[in-house]
Amino acid sequence: MSRELNAVLAELIGSARAIVDREVRVMEDAVMRLERAERSAALNRWPEGERWRELANDDFVRLKRSVDYLYEGEIARDAAGRQVVRLTR
16 A cells, blocks of 8 residues: 555544544543532443543444544555555554
């Protein structure tokens, strides 16, 4: 893959990750503003660092997982010559 394409993909993935991370922070802040009973339920339902899931829809959760996976991987070719993302971290 060309260096230019790698640079463009890195910029795109970096931007997507920044947007997703910002939305996660907004959702975390929203959880903390909930009423006490709702907040306790939200805080206890998900592991530390994933409280935002209380307010996220399935599409956003899939988007975050995809962006995280792309951010932590590299684009390579499989045995059939197709482009795939391979986890590197």
